[in-house]
Amino acid sequence: MGAVAHSGNGSFPKSARLLRRREILAVRQRGRSFADGPLAASWLPRGPDQATTRPAEGESSPASARVGLTVSSKVGGSVVRNRIKRRLREAIRRELASLPAVDMVLVARISSARAGVEDFRSWLRRAIARMERVGR
Numbered sequence: 001m002g003a004v005a006h007s008g009n010g011s012f013p014k015s016a017r018l019l020r021r022r023e024i025l026a027v028r029q030r031g032r033s034f035a036d037g038p039l040a041a042s043w044l045p046r047g048p049d050q051a052t053t054r055p056a057e058g059e060s061s062p063a064s065a066r067v068g069l070t071v072s073s074k075v076g077g078s079v080v081r082n083r084i085k086r087r088l089r090e091a092i093r094r095e096l097a098s099l100p101a102v103d104m105v106l107v108a109r110i111s112s113a114r115a116g117v118e119d120f121r122s123w124l125r126r127a128i129a130r131m132e133r134v135g136r
Contacts, residue, residue, distance in 0.1 A: 023066075024105050026103075027103045027104065031105075042104070042107075067092050069089070075109070098128055102131060
């Protein structure tokens with residue numbers, strides 16, 4: 001199954017993901033952070049030259065935000081962690097077009113085990129408003 005291009009259709013293309021440890025650590029170390037409810041986030045605004053990334057192979061358009069996910073074993077066993085990651089990815093797919101041009105790392109907290117996709121979507125909308133407020 002190939003990658004689907006990001007066009008506001010709810011996809012989560014490879015160009016919208018932080019996959020390398022050094023990228024995630026850079027956001028965690030240099031970015032701004034907050035924790036609220038089931039998730040904690042660190043984000044780092046992307047410069048004008050980084051506003052979009054090159055689309056990955058098989059994608060037709062780039063993403064302006066990149067998101068990395070972290071779910072520690074403190075949250076639960078592998079079944080619980082994978083369920084949280086699936087729910088988070090779905091929430092990100094649905095809200096990706098709304099995200100500003102940032103690199104963002106989401107860290108699941110213990111309470112995220114009880115959260116559903118709509119809870120994560122609501123959290124992302126609040127986070128977007130918070131990032132925009134701080135960015136002014």
